[in-house]
Amino acid sequence: MSHSWALALCWFLPGLAVGSFLNVVIHRLPRMLTLDIAAQPYNLARPGSHCPHCQTPLTLWHNVPLLSFLWLRGRCASCHAPISWRYPLVEAGNALIWMACGMLLPMSQPTSLAAALAWAFGGSLLLTLAVIDWETTLLPDSLTQPLLWLGLGVAEMGWSGLSVSSALWGAMVGYSSFALIAFVFERVTGQEGLGAGDFKLLAALGAWLGPLPLIPLVFLAASAGAGVGLVLRARGQLREGRYVPFGPFLALAAMLLVACGPSEVLHWIGLA
Numbered sequence: 001m002s003h004s005w006a007l008a009l010c011w012f013l014p015g016l017a018v019g020s021f022l023n024v025v026i027h028r029l030p031r032m033l034t035l036d037i038a039a040q041p042y043n044l045a046r047p048g049s050h051c052p053h054c055q056t057p058l059t060l061w062h063n064v065p066l067l068s069f070l071w072l073r074g075r076c077a078s079c080h081a082p083i084s085w086r087y088p089l090v091e092a093g094n095a096l097i098w099m100a101c102g103m104l105l106p107m108s109q110p111t112s113l114a115a116a117l118a119w120a121f122g123g124s125l126l127l128t129l130a131v132i133d134w135e136t137t138l139l140p141d142s143l144t145q146p147l148l149w150l151g152l153g154v155a156e157m158g159w160s161g162l163s164v165s166s167a168l169w170g171a172m173v174g175y176s177s178f179a180l181i182a183f184v185f186e187r188v189t190g191q192e193g194l195g196a197g198d199f200k201l202l203a204a205l206g207a208w209l210g211p212l213p214l215i216p217l218v219f220l221a222a223s224a225g226a227g228v229g230l231v232l233r234a235r236g237q238l239r240e241g242r243y244v245p246f247g248p249f250l251a252l253a254a255m256l257l258v259a260c261g262p263s264e265v266l267h268w269i270g271l272a
């Protein structure tokens with residue numbers, strides 16, 4: 001028992017630290033892509049972390065994941081402006097993903113530390129994409145492409161139980177099916193339904209899961225997305241001209257599929 005607690009902490013704590021960095025990426029990457037910030041350096045490292053409200057730089061102690069949020073009761077130490085709940089949620093979410101990859105994967109298939117780390121980083125990329133898409137409706141290439149290459153690499157190493165050719169098929173089927181749907185949808189309705197970012201995200205997920213699991217994945221994501229969209233519309237929380245981004249639902253559905261085991265899910269629905 002104490003051994004498994006130690007193992008859980010060994011994955012949870014680095015997961016928290018990486019989650020803290022993901023918060024920086026989630027906040028800054030969309031700004032780096034969309035703003036013209038020529039005047040002063042703006043990247044993942046500079047300027048140092050500061051309160052977006054009063055610009056006070058954060059101390060080392062204020063950067064401690066989760067604990068600082070609890071200690072400060074969710075408020076900036078100098079101006080007391082509320083800190084977004086996104087910060088502790090992303091940190092805790094990423095820590096749980098890392099713990100799941102570190103503790104559950106070795107039980108289900110013969111694997112190694114490197115394999116668990118590769119899955120953990122894949123989960124972190126997916127979490128980052130989901131939150132950025134939810135907040136900005138962007139799915140940056142600089143995140144979907146590493147997710148795709150990591151998925152192909154994981155297949156090449158035999159860590160996903162997929163052959164490299166299934167991973168490649170998954171990526172091609174993922175991209176082209178969404179590209180086709182988007183083309184038809186645009187022809188029929190004159191509106192853009194899916195963006196190129198969605199094609200690339202589904203390509204990356206296809207590289208991790210293979211082609212067939214994309215069927216329950218898209219079905220699950222579309223149902224959840226439509227449900228949430230209807231609720232938001234009914235409550236008047238859907239801003240004018242804004243649509244519900246699809247990426248977060250694809251990411252959640254992919255995580256659920258991995259947690260249940262893609263081959264088990266295909267078996268349940270009679271596809272394998």
Ligand SMILES: [Zn+2]
Binds near residue numbers: 054055056
């Ligand atoms: Zn402040």
